[in-house]
Amino acid sequence: MDPATGAAIGSSVLELEKRAQNTIIRHVRYFTNFKNNMEEFRDQLELFEAKIDDIQNRVDVCRQNLQEPSNEVEVLLKQCTKFRVNNAGDLDNLKGLNLEGSVKYFSRYKFSKKAKDLEKKMMRLNVFNINLPMELNPPPETVVKFSTKYLEGLKSVENTKTEIIRAIKDANTVVIGLHGMGGIGKTTLMQQINNEFKEDNPHKRFASVIMVTVSDSPNIKKLQNQIGERVGLNFQGIESETDQRASRLLKRLENESILIILDDIWNELDLSTIGIPRGNGENKCCKIILTTRNRDVCQRMEASPIIRMACLNPNESWNLFESYSGTFESNPIREIAKNVCKECAGLPLAISVVASTLRHDKREYMWSNFLSGMVEHNFEELDGIEAKVYVTLKLSYDHLESHNQKLCFLFCSLFPEDYPIQLNDLMYYGLGEGFVTCGARVSSLDRILILIDKLKSRGLLLDVEGRREIYVKMHDVVRDVAIIIARNDEKLDFYSNFKDLTKWPMGGESETIKRISLMENSIRHVVDHNPKFHGKWMKSLLLNNNYSLETIDDDFFEEMGDLHILDMRGTRLKSLPTSFQKLMKLRVLAISNSYYHKARISFCDHLLSKKDLVVLILLDSRITMLTKEFGELVHLKVLDFTNTRIDIIRPNVLSKLKKLEQLRLLRSFNQWNKSDRNGNFVSFYELGSLERLYALEVEVFDEKFAMSSKEEPLNFLSSLKFFKIFLSDSNNHLAPIHYHDTNHKKILVLKSNEASKSISNWIIVLMKKAEEIQLNGYNWSKQFLGDKILENSDNIKFPLKYLFISCCKTSKVLIEFSKNKDCDAVILPEVKNIRLKELDEMENIFIIPIEIRVGSFQSLTIIFIMRCQALRSIFPWNVAVCLVHLEELYVRNCSSLEVIVIGKDNSDYYNKGQVLFPKLKRLYLYDLQNLKSLLWQQESVKRMEMELSSLMTLKVFDCMKLKRLFFGEKSAPELSMFWCNSDEWFDELQWNDEQAASRFKSIVRFDAVEGRASSRPLKTKRLNI
Incomplete structure (x- = not known):
């Protein structure tokens, strides 16, 4: 080799x-x-x-x-x-x-x-x-309930409703028309019909019921968005293409049985431009109801039937009148009131406003004067408004008690039709124009709330469903009247109602114009305009939400030296015109740059000369430093720098703003208690000197702050009416913050990278007042809620609505009460959403061995539990029976979980077990290795069948020890598909009878593979009962 x-x-x-x-x-x-x-x-x-x-x-x-x-x-x-x-x-x-x-x-x-x-x-x-977003949105609601003042027992209205319901049930009807004069109650009736589908849909005709307002100038994109959102459709990638959006919406709707209510149509509307299909009367089609003031619109849109909504008869009118005015002790006043009611001509809007205006007024001469005013005005229809409606609303306006109430009412007309008006915006404008007066003891918020309550009590303003503490709105007819009043009063000179503008309006309006609203238009560039709009009389200019606006001519503000309010939020301004420096009397300045520009505009140098500023809102900008000169803006009541990055705030700047009531610095500044080589930064404790502060939105990135023992300087936090406070030990500047609901008034978010860190008592005080709480990575070694905590709560109900706890070191029980103690409190009556994730020590969520008061957990609709490996059960019996509004239960990867509901040995266990979770729509069970049963039940007890009458989605994956679902043949009647990932597991399920097994066999689906269920012979195991 x-x-x-x-x-x-x-x-x-x-x-x-x-x-x-x-x-x-x-x-x-x-x-x-x-x-x-x-x-x-x-x-x-x-x-x-x-x-x-x-x-x-x-x-x-x-x-x-x-x-x-x-x-x-x-x-x-x-x-x-x-x-x-x-x-x-x-x-x-x-x-x-x-x-x-x-x-x-x-x-x-x-x-x-x-x-x-x-x-x-x-x-x-x-x-x-494969990268995916962190969280999926829950399915949209099939019906969104409206707040309405619909009154039962008005026969003429009930007859109209019966006609509409009959038409809805008619399989050959596609488009239903409802017409009647403004203020007659068309919208209220349709909201009531919508709500009845929310409560009861016996015929199961519609997968969704959607109601949208069209108005006299339809915004096609907005309508597409509103309808698309309700059917889970987004228009990402085609935001500006209405034709493509219509095509996509059409495909989404054409095979669905959906009822669409198009309210307040003024002119013929081509449904195809929106993407609404007109079916042929078959069950699988959209059914459309349109409401309008004009019968011709119904005819041109080929509605059939066309239903007229008639005025109330005299008896109905008087009953409605008394429901608003109260009863009458004096016969003379009662007789006058009947004549006043008669002059309202059977129009519900006029009746409600007039009766509310004169409610409980016992002065006979006031009633007589009001009646005289109604009789003496005798003119024809005005700008599409019935004369009787205009007269009654105008007289109600005249009877407002103060100039401030009147001005507040008219300012509401500057907002677009059917627009949710933020109370904060009204307050800002009120501070600028003076109808919200400043005081040392009463906050500006309280002042505007008093005005709003007065106007709502007279029927001139309305609540916004689900957001009544934040928004109001105007009835479209009331707004029309307000616009006429404002334009006819030479001292006021309001101008609004401009629509679809791409440039500055060139109308022949009064040259003494004082207030103009061009909000929600598409103006790109403000150039030299009609001089009748331009001048020294201007007090308020509202340009907000012109998202295309990029430039304003340099001399635009040259003659507007008396301008008090300038609102340019929601624009793409890249710079301010040189004439901006002429605005020395500005009291309200609101600017944002929604168009993200690499070199964000720095406005700070322009601001220091505006010594009269009361409201300063500067969004999406950049400020290098707030120096001591900024502290000279001593009249400031509102300071909002949201998303405006500030590198440095020096000490004793914010503390000089003694009148400050609202301070917002989210995604703006978070370097509290820090320093650099040139000196210290502002201390968070400095905010304690702002005695009038009631709203605070801040971030604090300080690893020691949440554990701070300096509780006395932080006592001011517990008196805040509104707060969004984000605490973190990370120094990630301007980190994104995700809130569950930005409308929550009190939000507390705590994030830490170390689960060993404890929480100070001052944070616990805030938690008791918060509506939304997010805890991530802290040592929470005590119960989140229990009798020990309630003992020191001064009988204050917990306002908590949303709870998210993740990656925390917790006790074995999250919510626990002692057996030997009585609890008089209603437990978490407001909480709607509980999300628990990666809580490895938690064995039980609830231990409440006492009688739970009625109302506890009454609002809870969503529970999400994930990777809680020690958890053995979810609900004790006494908690489960409280969850009458639970809509979604999501449980995933909890390896020790054995049962969802722990049972109880008593006589009514069987009956109550059948009707547990009556509103549950979605049930998700994923990777629960030891889950054996949904309900605990002794073998000797008669086997129950859960009704789950609302269940629409059921997914069970990798729950191999789960052998029984407590479903009978009639269980879950709304369920059309049952998802699981193993036919072997499904075949091993135990059923009470063959009929139940057969029914669920017909709807089962296995993971992403369709049709496997039907290809194999039916095998079932029957229980020995």
């Missing part, structure tokens, strides 16, 4: 020896690293399954939006489904293996090797390279 050959053989032998050695070491490690291998495998499998479920959910949403997922995703889902099905037995065995028990050596080798092999296969599927 030659030397070269010998060397090659020797090298090969060494290589073989090395490989053999590595192979032996790898196989030995299957024994020695058994536990680590198993734990790594389980962690990887948990992430893998969660990722696959997330991808499937995104695919479902994608298809709901008429989009198809990519081929890569489709193939990946098929491969993952094949992997899970082919290896189902091994996966279940490895997940259920007891690592703490004694496992034989050969079994250790076998299980460890199998785990590693499966882990490699999972990684080759490459699912983790």
Whole structure:
């Protein structure tokens, strides 16, 4: 053998020896690293399954939006489904293996090797390279309920409603027309019909009921957005293309049975431009109801039937009048009141406003004067408004008690029709124009609330459904009257109602104009305009929400030296005109740059000369430093720098603003209590000197602040009426903040990277006042809520509406009460949403071994639980029966969970168990290895069948020990699909009877593979009852 050959053989032998050695070491490690291998495998499998479920959910949403997922995703889902099905037995065995028990050596080798092999296969599927959003939005509500003053017992209205309901039920009817004069109650009637579908839809005709307002100048994009949002459709990528949006909406609606109510149509509307299909009378089509003041509109839109809404008859009118005015003790006043009611001509709007205006007024001469005013005005229809309506509303306006009330009312007409008016905006304008007066003891907010309450009590303003503490709105007829009043009064000179403008209006209006609103238009550039709009008389100029506005001519403000209010929020301004410096009497300045420009505008130098400023709102800008000169703006009551990055705020700047009532610095400044080489930054404790402060929105990035023992300087926080406080130990400047509901008045968010950090008492005080709480990464070693906490709460009800706790070190029980103590409090009556994630020590959410008061948990609609590995059960029996409004329960990856509801031995257990969760619409159970039952029940007790009359979505994945769902043949009548990922698991389910098994067999679907259920023979296990 030659030397070269010998060397090659020797090298090969060494290589073989090395490989053999590595192979032996790898196989030995299957024994020695058994536990680590198993734990790594389980962690990887948990992430893998969660990722696959997330991808499937995104695919479902994608298809709901008429989009198809990519081929890569489709193939990946098929491969993952094949992997899970082919290896189902091994996966279940490895997940259920007891690592703490004694496992034989050969079994250790076998299980460890199998785990590693499966882990490699999972990684080759490459699912983790697909990026998805963090959270999916919940499905839209099928019916959104409206707040309405609909009164039962008005026969003429009930007759009209009966006609409409009959037309809705008629399979051959597609478009229904309802016409009647303004103020007759068309909108109220349609809201009532909408609400009745919310409460009861016996015929199950419609998947959704959608009501939108069209108005006299339809905004097609807005209508498309409103309808699309209600059916889970977004228009991402085609935001500006109305034709493409219409096409997508049409495809989404054409196979759905949906009732669409188009309210307040003024002119013929081509439904196809919106994307609303006109069906042919079949069940699977949209049914449309339109309301209008003009019968011709119904005819031109081919409505049939066309229903006229008549005025109230005299008896109905008087009954309605008395419901608003109260009863009458004096016969003379009663007789006058009847004549006043008669002059209202059977119009509900006129009746309600007049009766509210004169409510409980016992002065006979006031009633007589009001009646005289109604009789003496005798003119024809004015600007499309019935004369009687105009007269009654104008007289109600005249009878307002103060000039401030009148001015506040007229300012509401500057907002677009059917526009939700923020109380804060009205307050800002009131401070600028003087109808909200300043005082040391009464806040500006209280002042505007007093004015608003006066106007609402007279029927001149309305609440906004679900947001009555934040918004108001005007009836469209009331707004029309307000516009006429404002234009006819030479001292006021209001101008609004401009629509679809792309440039400054060129009308022939009064040259003494004082107040003009051009909000919600599409003006791009403000140039030299009609001089009749331009001049020294201007007091208020509202340009907000002109999202295309980029430039204003340099001399635009040259003659507006008396301008008090300038609102330019929601624009794309890149710079301010040079004439801006002429506005020395500005009291309200609101500017934002919604167009993100690399060099954000710095306005700070322009502001220091505006010494009269009371409201300063500067959004989406940049300020290097707030120096001591800024503290000279001593009249400021509102300071809002949201999303305006501020690098430095020096000490004793904010504390000089003694009149400050609102301070907002979210995504703006968070370097409290810090310093640089040039000096200290402002201390958070400095805010305690602002005695009038009632609203605060701030971020504090300080690792020690949440644990601070300096409680006395922070006492001012507990007296705040509104707060959004974000505390973090991270120094990530301007980190994004996600709130569940920005309309919540009190929000507290705490985030830490260390679960060992404790929370100070001053934070606990804030938590008791918060409507939204988010805790992440803190040591929460006590119960979140219990009798010990309630003892020190001064009988204050917890206002909490949203709770999110994740990655915290918690006690074994989240909400716990002592058995030997009575609890008089209603427990969390306002909470709507509870989300718990990665709470490894929590074994129970609730332990309440006492009688729970009626009203506890009455608002809870969503519960989300994920990766709480010690959790054994979710609801004790006495809590479950309180959850009458629960709509969604989502439970995922809780390895110790055995039962959803812990039962109770008593006589009514069977009856109450049947009707648990009557409003539950969505039930998701994912990867619950030890879940054995939805309900705990003794074998000797008669087997119950849960009704779940509202259930529409049911998904059960990887719950292999769950053998019974407590479903009978008539359970969950609304459920059309039942999703799971294993036909073997489904075949092992136990049913009370063959009919129940057959019914659920017909609707089951297995993961992403369609049709597998029907391809196999029916196998069921029947219970021995």
